[in-house]
Amino acid sequence: MATTSFTKKTLGLENGEPAVTPPTTETQANFLKKPKLAAAPPRKRDIPEGLWTKCKKCGVMMYDKELDDNLKVCPKCQYHFPIAARERIHALVETCSFEESDASMESVDILQFTGASSYTSKLEQYKKSTKLKDAVCTGIGRMGKYRVALGVMDFGFLGGSMGSVVGERLTRLIEAATGKGLPVIIISASGGARMYEGTFSLMQLAKTCGALAYHAKAKLPYLSVLTNPTMAGVMASFAAVGDLILAEPGAMIGFAGPRVIESTTQSELPPGFQTAEFLLEHGLIDAIVPRGEMKARLCSYLEYLMVGREQLAALGG
Amino acid sequence: MKYQLDFERPILELQRKLDDLKKHPEDHSLSVSFEEEVAAIEKKIEETRRQIFAHLSPWDRIKIARHPKRPFTLDYAESVFTDFSELHGDRLFADDPALVGGLAKLGEQKVLLIGTQKGRDTKENIKRNFGSAMPEGYRKALRLMKMADKFGLPIISLIDTPGAYPGIGAEERHVAEAIAVNLREMMLLEVPIVATVIGEGGSGGALGIGVADRVLILENAYYSVISPEGCAAILWKDRAAAPKAAAALRITAKDLSELGLVDEIVPEPLGGAHNNLPDMAQMLKAALITNLEALKKHTGSERLKMRYQKYRAYGRFVETQKKTAGLENGDSSTNGFPGAGAI
Numbered sequence: 281m282a283t284t285s286f287t288k289k290t291l292g293l294e295n296g297e298p299a300v301t302p303p304t305t306e307t308q309a310n311f312l313k314k315p316k317l318a319a320a321p322p323r324k325r326d327i328p329e330g331l332w333t334k335c336k337k338c339g340v341m342m343y344d345k346e347l348d349d350n351l352k353v354c355p356k357c358q359y360h361f362p363i364a365a366r367e368r369i370h371a372l373v374e375t376c377s378f379e380e381s382d383a384s385m386e387s388v389d390i391l392q393f394t395g396a397s398s399y400t401s402k403l404e405q406y407k408k409s410t411k412l413k414d415a416v417c418t419g420i421g422r423m424g425k426y427r428v429a430l431g432v433m434d435f436g437f438l439g440g441s442m443g444s445v446v447g448e449r450l451t452r453l454i455e456a457a458t459g460k461g462l463p464v465i466i467i468s469a470s471g472g473a474r475m476y477e478g479t480f481s482l483m484q485l486a487k488t489c490g491a492l493a494y495h496a497k498a499k500l501p502y503l504s505v506l507t508n509p510t511m512a513g514v515m516a517s518f519a520a521v522g523d524l525i526l527a528e529p530g531a532m533i534g535f536a537g538p539r540v541i542e543s544t545t546q547s548e549l550p551p552g553f554q555t556a557e558f559l560l561e562h563g564l565i566d567a568i569v570p571r572g573e574m575k576a577r578l579c580s581y582l583e584y585l586m587v588g589r590e591q592l593a594a595l596g597g
Numbered sequence: 598m599k600y601q602l603d604f605e606r607p608i609l610e611l612q613r614k615l616d617d618l619k620k621h622p623e624d625h626s627l628s629v630s631f632e633e634e635v636a637a638i639e640k641k642i643e644e645t646r647r648q649i650f651a652h653l654s655p656w657d658r659i660k661i662a663r664h665p666k667r668p669f670t671l672d673y674a675e676s677v678f679t680d681f682s683e684l685h686g687d688r689l690f691a692d693d694p695a696l697v698g699g700l701a702k703l704g705e706q707k708v709l710l711i712g713t714q715k716g717r718d719t720k721e722n723i724k725r726n727f728g729s730a731m732p733e734g735y736r737k738a739l740r741l742m743k744m745a746d747k748f749g750l751p752i753i754s755l756i757d758t759p760g761a762y763p764g765i766g767a768e769e770r771h772v773a774e775a776i777a778v779n780l781r782e783m784m785l786l787e788v789p790i791v792a793t794v795i796g797e798g799g800s801g802g803a804l805g806i807g808v809a810d811r812v813l814i815l816e817n818a819y820y821s822v823i824s825p826e827g828c829a830a831i832l833w834k835d836r837a838a839a840p841k842a843a844a845a846l847r848i849t850a851k852d853l854s855e856l857g858l859v860d861e862i863v864p865e866p867l868g869g870a871h872n873n874l875p876d877m878a879q880m881l882k883a884a885l886i887t888n889l890e891a892l893k894k895h896t897g898s899e900r901l902k903m904r905y906q907k908y909r910a911y912g913r914f915v916e917t918q919k920k921t922a923g924l925e926n927g928d929s930s931t932n933g934f935p936g937a938g939a940i
Contacts (some may be wrong), residue, residue, distance in 0.1 A: 384917040384918050385914050385915070386916065387914055390913040391845065391847050393845050394844075396832045444912035445914045447911075448912045448914055475831065478846045479847070479853060482822040483804075483908060485804055486784070487909060487911055487912065489777060490781070490808075490904075490908050492781055513800070513801055516776040520771070521777050521781050535768060535772045535776075536763030537763075540827075541765060544762075545765060549765065553765070562770075563771075
């Protein structure tokens with residue numbers, strides 16, 4: 281994310297009054313819309329701390345708070361910036377309804393991975409920068425009238441990669457949902473399986489899909505939301521088997537990386553290749569849903585997909 | 598010309614010496630008889646081979662796993678199995694020659710055989726995409742496996758692929774989805790499934806036909822989340838660091854067995870499977886039959902439960918307190934088989 285250097289500000293001001301007058305009154309109105317999320321302060325960008333962000337796509341300068349309040353979507357061109365897992369959860373569930381699961385679970389360097397950098401130091405680095413213990417946050421919360429088992433990945437943690445902890449947290453979440461008769465919603469953002477855990481990471485693909493097999497057998501809905509990016513090992517497992525597969529606009533979604541494909545096939549990739557729009561056209565995803573509408577759309581889909589369960593409950597079954 | 602691996606060179610040099618001697622018996626040294634000299638060289642070959650194969654690095658083993666003369670699925674279809682009859686097509690788009698399947702007999706047992714298939718030469722490799730399957734391959738495999746499940750045929754899966762094909766068509770027809778669906782559906786097939794990594798176990802492309810009750814691996818095969826070259830390119834910024842990555846990823850049969858990620862190592866004849874197909878086929882056949890017979894002793898639902906638990910157990914992590922939301926009231930369904938508690 282680009283941050284301008286000429287508007288340096290004193291640190292720790294993001295929760296207080298802006299030090300610089302914002303450009304339009306319109307943006308000021310946006311500040312009042314939503315109270316600041318106490319439990320999960322927005323992730324601080326690495327360098328340098330700024331008040332303004334330049335949109336990657338349209339280049340418009342916007343006030344950070346305006347971007348935060350718009351769920352990290354550019355108000356002008358609708359470019360979807362990455363959003364931290366906790367911020368996203370906050371935007372999806374009813375206030376105070378989310379109970380996080382398995383929060384103490386942490387990755388271990390099972391292979392004692394020796395290489396250009398150690399796995400342990402990478403983990404420490406990302407724990408610090410994201411204030412997360414690994415690349416997914418799971419728990420049960422209420423969305424509209426439904427309790428849902430919600431898993432939200434965070435691309436900021438080691439590229440959202442799936443190792444044992446991501447696999448285990450999601451598997452427990454899905455199993456809990458199966459046991460409790462709850463729908464599952466997983467918001468993916470991942471470069472794929474985590475190399476540092478070798479074949480253990482690969483097995484998480486089978487583990488999560490296995491748990492979903494039994495969740496599906498219990499006729500419970502699973503909604504998979506693909507965000508930028510959802511690739512490789514994550515796309516080749518739980519992300520691809522939703523009853524409904526939704527995607528955020530412009531998200532990169534696929535199996536192999538575009539550069540790998542280009543070098544393997546020695547051919548030019550079609551325009552828009554591996555974007556959400558491309559995959560909608562090619563029949564993989566059910567709908568593209570902008571971030572701001574995501575909660576309402578998910579709740580609305582659940583109302584349809586839970587009809588069977590509710591009829592069963594009404595019959596006392 | 599015979600394809601050779603760098604570390605096989607001393608063996609091949611001795612072999613050449615032996616061939617020369619046999620061609621020109623008059624050249625043998627005067628101090629010993631011709632027969633004695635032949636025997637001495639043969640013994641030396643055997644010793645050298647034993648010496649070399651006792652000290653293979655992970656990278657050496659990956660080279661063996663990729664050896665162009667290594668037996669492929671269709672070689673085993675003819676040597677381990679009898680009456681193999683290939684079945685084609687996913688009934689959606691095409692037939693994928695990189696992932697083959699068909700009916701066959703393993704001893705007396707009728708089975709479904711599926712496996713990824715590389716080409717022996719350039720022409721065949723173009724046809725078979727170097728063993729990298731397309732979405733059609735995974736969908737064909739699933740179609741055949743569901744049929745096998747319907748009619749009670751056990752499934753034998755042979756894995757030898759560098760990975761699913763990274764191509765435009767593969768993405769347009771959603772190879773990731775095809776693999777993911779297989780992972781989910783294979784977990785619910787009631788017939789016994791035995792998967793064996795016979796060469797390369799390349800990531801999701803391998804796992805896509807690899808969810809099984811028993812997972813075997815040949816002594817010189819590997820099974821990895823990413824190719825050593827791919828890992829080296831990302832973590833070392835240099836594909837040439839692949840040997841280092843191969844060691845770090847711990848992807849050899851021995852490593853995987855120690856980590857508990859495979860059930861059994863099938864030994865290869867001295868010098869590797871490419872050196873002796875008949876012996877390799879015999880050893881593989883014995884291992885498949887033993888495992889299949891053991892699985893047949895269980896009911897379908899027992900197998901499903903064990904299969905789920907097997908994959909459920911993969912993963913290493915630490916946690917200071919165990920708490921899964923919504924399960925605080927003594928609900929233990931996360932510890933058990935989800936199918937058992939589900940409606």
